[in-house]
Amino acid sequence: MEILLWVLVLSISFSSMEFMAWFSHKYIMHGFLWVLHKDHHKKNHKSWFERNDLFFIFYAIVSAVFMLMWGEYNFWPGLPIGIGIFC
């Protein structure tokens, strides 16, 4: 039963992030944070790093924080939530 709950939390986390990716791309990245996202669509630089990569770093930190909550504070949903965000 515990594994089903774990899979459910991971599935909800993954599905929520799919919605969040769509929502943030449409309304945030192409909205008030366009200044960070435009170099993803208009390649006029020679750097390996794009300002757009900050979005990936942000979600990687959020995922890592949930995994740390699992590892350090015994917050069991932290691992499936962190993996769901990571996926």
Ligand SMILES: [Zn+2]
């Ligand atoms: Zn875009």
